[in-house]
Amino acid sequence: MKKYARARIEIIRRDSVNWTANIQGLIGGGFIGLSAVFLMATLGRVAGISGILAGLFLDRPNRDELGWRLMFLLGLVSGPLLLMLVGGPGNVADSPQAVIGAPSGGVPLMLVAGLLVGIGTGVGSGCTSGHGVCGLARLSRRSLVATLVFLLAAMVVVFLTRHLIGGAA
């Protein structure tokens, strides 16, 4: 009986694929791709966020380098704010206020997660953008492997926290 119920849920889920959200996702991805192409065309750089920002915060001060990195960060921050200001449809969140969601945990969890993300992207020389977008687009073997590893690790962690430790979610 339980198995039957689960199968029904499966069917309902398949039927209600949210194509609007998927198309909006595709358009959002297109903008991210445009950013990567634009940065390569103008400054000749890979749009790897962890690399750009680690350089901004940790490199020895160098006006020429820090300037564009700081402006990149300002642009990055103003993007979602612009969406919230314009409002209306177009973003995958139903309301403009929901464009920037709340963190999923408290300060202690975020400290641990942030440290892991920082060390991991520092040691592994890239994150979702550098490896997952620019690296895959360049057909880099290193980036393909890194992307598969961090996706798998993240999915395992979510499985553990939501379905094993956290119970049914």
Added chain:
Amino acid sequence: MKAFFGYIAGLLFGVGLGLGGMTDPARVLGFLDIFGAWDPTLLFVLGGAVITTFIGYRVVLRQTKPLWGNSFRLPTRHDLDGKLLMGAALFGIGWGLSGYCPGPAFASIGNPSYPLIAMLLAMIAGWWVARRAPFIQ
């Protein structure tokens, strides 16, 4: 001029993250939760980004140099080493715990909260550790 280009690139990136739902950790975690009510949106975000970049890079990298600079700076390594695998695994664990990878985390500054600030500061500390710590080098 470099600063202007940097700003436009960041703005496009931030708009893309916002449009695709990447600045909502709940949605990101929903995508990573393949055994729950899986939310495929981010697969489309990643797909759209990779396809656009793939096509764009083909055009751009046919030039001899970028508009503003002497050369394209592309990674040259091809080998798979322990640092790459270990780093990617650690990053994945942090991503799965929080729903934040670096871009969306910093792009969310417009809606600040203590957990978000903690995430950002810890991330910068992590980059510092990755650069300095002798046990990793």
